[in-house]
Amino acid sequence: MATPAKPHLVFFPFPAQGHVTPAFQLATLLHRCHGFDVTFVHTEHNRRRLLRARGPDALAGAPGFRFAAVPDGLPASDEDAAQDMPALHFSLSTAVPHFKKLVLSQLLPSPAASCCCLISDVDHILRAAEDIGLPCVNFWITSASSFMAFQQCQQLVAKGLVPLKDAEQLRNGYLDSTAIDWVPGLPASMRLRDFPSFIRTTDPDDAGLAITLRTMECHRTVPSAVIFHTLEEMESHVMSALSAILPPVYAIGPLPLLLSGAGAGDPAIDASSGSSTSSLSKENRACLDWLDGKRPNSVVFASFGSLVKLTHQQLVELAWGLANSGYEFLWVIRSDQQQLMVNGGAAAAVLPPEFLAETEGRSCVTSWCPQEAVLRHEAVGAFLTHCGWNSMLESVCAGVPMLCWPFVGDQQPNSRLACTEWRVGVELGEDPGREEVETAIRQVMGGERGEELRRSAAEWKDKAALAARPGGSSWVNLEKLANEVLAPLMTHKH
Structure with missing residues (x-):
């Protein structure tokens, strides 16, 4: 009798540090705690940065957890420099055919990886998966509130608030004085100033705004589920609002706490909860x-x-x-x-x-x-x-x-x-x-305000720790994601 194919996850995060780290943490959790094999895909540019920063062991992998890289056309750069966001976005369209080739030629033909699912936050890659029939899940690596704020860009355009009428509105208090109190799940205290920076343009053809509109449409319609790197206790109202407009949503965070809990007593899980092994820059301890x-x-x-x-x-x-x-x-x-x-x-x-x-x-x-x-x-x-x-x-x-x-x-x-x-x-x-x-x-x-902030911060620290423990909201949501979404998607026939 043939050995059943082992469930296999393909991770492809947006190639910036703030996206790579939580994706690596989630991949490690699903691999160690739920037995999924993982292929973690870097762009070639980030592969070079990782090797410079961490040495060859950074991409050594482990049984059932391997790394792959796809060409992106970007040149080598200063490893500590700020990454060029427009260049990164452009490079991802270059990476698409190479990603498809990787999946079709190396992953799907392998009996050990014939049950695949993609987890990504890159619209180009999510659509590429859709093109080749690969099930996919969106991992939104920032707050659920920011997802809802990004999702409103289309409404802000429709209401005539974006693009701005003239550059003076960037300086004259207009952004602060314009209340945006109608967004489901977001507080009524939100101002135009509090929405993603890409709205701050007078150009109706602004590239950043266009990318935002395109990306959010993809995130809303393509994936089978959406994972948010957050905890329900912090964002219950917006999570409820998002559940009405998205496929199943899961609040799973903070990942460093989930990962350290999963690795209690396991020296294989790095003490820094996986962040150092995915860092694109050398750290000074x-x-x-x-x-x-x-x-x-x-x-x-x-x-x-x-x-x-x-x-x-x-x-x-x-x-x-x-x-x-x-x-x-x-x-x-x-x-x-x-x-x-x-x-x-x-x-x-x-x-x-x-x-x-x-x-x-x-x-x-x-x-x-x-x-x-x-x-x-x-x-x-x-x-x-x-x-x-x-x-x-x-x-x-x-x-x-x-x-x-x-x-x-x-x-x-x-x-x-x-x-x-x-x-x-x-x-x-x-x-x-x-x-x-x-x-x-x-x-x-110092002072009374500082004491208030410290008390509140201590309360949220305790709530985050509880959410990440067995039986906590994020721990339960991780179990649900693995059993209710990822495992059923693995029955998909390619």
């Missing part, structure tokens, strides 16, 4: 030694992820806001941003000498760090963040309040929810100066 010498809740941690590009002026204002606050701080400045500080002004150094003199002994600056471990360190009292969803969930898991400075994409709605609904953050302005940064830091690090 010396900052943890620096934190070891600091008092509890005494350090401000500032980091803006792998995509955000601050201007030279923003970097300078942030530097002096940190310095003038009087608090100790750990600041991650990517190498490309350090170059901007070198070249951005007439005799500017990587950091101005007077800044270094002012902050000597109470500052630590690095180009990249193990963020989860930093946020879990008892010395960290606040997180100055761009509000990327992975960063926010890591902060929630650690019980650390946030200073929210959103820049692009989903970061605007994430920031609004953190500050008004979950009450774990303080919102900075669109382009804060040093005085605003200094004031916000002092507000979060």
Whole structure:
């Protein structure tokens, strides 16, 4: 009798760090806890970055878990630089035929992988799977609220709110004063400012807006289910609203907690919950030694992820806001941003000498760090963040309040929810100066407001931990996903 084919999952995340990490964590969970074989597909560009950052073992794989790469046409780049989003989007259309070839020539013909399902957040790849008859599930790696906010772009266009009438509306308070209180599942306090950054255009043919509209239509109509990297307790209203317009939806998060729980006592599961093994940049762990010498809740941690590009002026204002606050701080400045500080002004150094003199002994600056471990360190009292969803969930898991400075994409709605609904953050302005940064830091690090934020952050930390434990909402949803969606899809005949 022939051995039954083993269920096989193909993961293809959008090739940016904030997408690769949660996809890798989910793939690891489904492999270790539910017995699925996994093929994790990188673009060739990211394969090169991984090998530079982590060495050959980064792609070694394990029994039942292998890596593959497809050409994307992108050149080699500085491993610590912000990834070029338009180039990444364009590269994915280049990758489509190579992905189809991989599935049709290597995966489906293999008896051991004849029961396949794709998990992806890339519209090009989801549609490619549809073309070749491969069942697919969408993994939305950011908040459910941001999905609903992105989904409203079509309505904002229909109502004449987008594109903007003129560029002055970006500066005259229009975005703040225009209430968007009609979106199911989102709070009535939402403003036009709190919707994804792609609405901030006066061009009806804007490429970012067009990509958003196309992508959301695909995410709504193509997959058999949608996974959200969140927990029901944080987003129950919007999850309920989304369940009315989408195929089955599952709130499964925070993944680092689910993964660490699944690996309790298992040395094979890395202590950083899978993030270090999927990191596209080299991490500097010396900052943890620096934190070891600091008092509890005494350090401000500032980091803006792998995509955000601050201007030279923003970097300078942030530097002096940190310095003038009087608090100790750990600041991650990517190498490309350090170059901007070198070249951005007439005799500017990587950091101005007077800044270094002012902050000597109470500052630590690095180009990249193990963020989860930093946020879990008892010395960290606040997180100055761009509000990327992975960063926010890591902060929630650690019980650390946030200073929210959103820049692009989903970061605007994430920031609004953190500050008004979950009450774990303080919102900075669109382009804060040093005085605003200094004031916000002092507000979060000390005084009555800081105590309120810490209490709320501690409550959400406990709720996240409960959701990720056996019997918790996210744990149960992971079981349902595996048994009610993925396993039945594996009976699909190609």
